Amino acid sequence: MAHLLFRLRNVTDEEAVEVRQLLDEQGFDVYETQAGFFRLGVDAIWLRNSAQRGAAEAALAAYQKNRQANARQEHEEAVARGDAPTLWRRLIANPFQVTLVMVAVVLIALLTLLPFMGLAR
Template identity: 35%
Template sequence: MAKLLLNLRNVPDDEADDVRAMLDANRIAFYETQPSRWGISHGGIWLNDADDHPKARTLMDGYQAERRERARADREREQREGTAERFVDVVRRDPLRVLLSGLAIALLLGLMALPAWLLRG
């Protein structure tokens, strides 16, 4: 029976490609499901045989640990060099999105506080 190895929700293309290559290199049979039309399912990488899951999971754990360390090293390097993205950079690049996000947060906080304000009397 098939077993899900990786849900492709928010997975970058390079990571999915690395996982496919890792499975191919270790001769683990897999198939992919495509994302649904309305975004309910984002697709996934499935193992054909559930018996391969322990081996594939061990490989995935090693890959993800390596990727995590590489990402942390890249982030530390960017911070040292001063090229890391900061909040100010996001505001300069997309001020409308930041403004609308701030307004949405304020509206939600106001809606959450409304019952307490109405019941204080």
């Protein structure tokens, strides 16, 4: 019976290609499904042979651990260089967008708290 191995929703193209290459190089029998036009299905990579499940999950876990370590190292290097994204850098780069987000947050907070402010009287 097929086993859901890796969901492709919200995964970058780069990561999806790397996962496909990893599974292909290690000889796992997999296939992909698409969610379809109405997004009722699942974008995923499935394992056909359930006997390979443990090895496939271990290979993916090792890959994801390595990818996480690389991302963390890149972020630490960006912080050390002073290139890491911060609120102020985003405000300078996109002042209109950041201002709109802040206004939206304040409006949502006011709308949420408005009924309770009326009860305090």
